[in-house]
Amino acid sequence: MPEPRSPMASFAQSVQNVIDGPITWFRESIVEPNQAKYNWYHQQFRRVPTIDQCYTDDAVCRFEADQQFRRDRMVDNEIVNILRQRFEDCTLYEAPDHIVKCKPLLEQYEKATENWFIKYGDLGGYANAKTAYMKQKHRLIWERRHGPVGSGMKEEAAH
Template sequence: MPREGDRDVNNFGLIPLDEQVQSPIVKAIKFLGKIFDSPVTWFRVNVSEKFKGPSYPYYHKKFRPVTPISECYSDDMSCIYEAQSAYLRQKKVDFEILKIIKQRYYNCSYWERTINEFHDLDKICLKERQDLKDTEINLFIKYGELGPFATVIDAFMKQKHRLIWERRQIEGGQDMAAH
C-alpha cells in the first residue's frame, strides 16, 4: 500500500519523466515550448474550432451532373468541353482505383509469400487476383485501344460500336437458333 510521500512508479519501476529531477536546460526548453505553443493552442481551441463548419472527407466531393456527350449538339463547345472534363476526371478515378486494387494484390501476395514456406501463386490471394482481373477487364472494355490522347467523342464512338456489335451477336444467335 503506497504511503502519502511515495511517488507513482510505473510497471518498470521507473519514476515518470514529469516527476523526475530535471536539468535547467530541460526546464528552459519546456518553458520556451509553452511560450510558443500556448497562443497557437488558445487560438485553435477558442477561435478556429468554434467557427469551423462540419468537416467533410476530401474523397466525398460531389460534382454536379454533366450533360453526357450523347446529348450535346455538335456545335455546342461548352457542353463538349464539360463532357471532356468529366471524362478525363472519371478516367483518372478509374485508374486510381486500379492502382489501389493492384497494390492490395501485391501486399497480399507479398504477405502470403513471407508467411507460407511453400507458396503456390495459384492458391494465394484468390479474391484479390479476381478483383484485379475484373478491374483490368472493365478498364480495357472502357478505355482499351483508345490511346493516351483519346477524347470523350472517341470513347462514345467505341461504346456505340460495342453496343452495335453486341446487338448483332444477339440477333445472329437468334437467327441461328431459328434455323
C-alpha cells in the same frame, strides 16, 4: 503588425488598411463561417451531362463532358492501380499460400482491368468523351450482330 518607420510608410499602411480592411473583414466574418467543412481534401465536381446529352453545336457542354471523361478515367486508373497494389501486397505477404488466399483479390483486379479495357482500351492518350462514346456504340452494335465480344461470330442462318 510593426509600427511604420516613416510618415510615408504610415500613409501606405493606412491606405492598405482602408482598401484591404473591409475585404478581410468580409472574408473572415461572412464567407468562412458559411463555408461547408468537409472531411476530405480533394475537390468534388458536380456530374455534368454526358456527351450523348449534348447538342452537336454546344461547345461548352462538349468541353464539360470531355473534362468529366478525363476525371472519370483518372479515377478508374487509380482504382485499377490500387487493386493491383493490394494483390501484389497480398502475394508478398501470403507467399507461398498466395494462390489460394489472394484469389478473391486477383479476381477483383482482373474484373476491374477487363472493365477498364472495355471502356478505355485502344483509345490512346488523346481520347475524349466522343471517341469513348463511339467505341461503346460500336461495341453494342457488334454484340447485337455477333454476340458478346470474345465469343466468336454467330453463324449465318442458311437461306
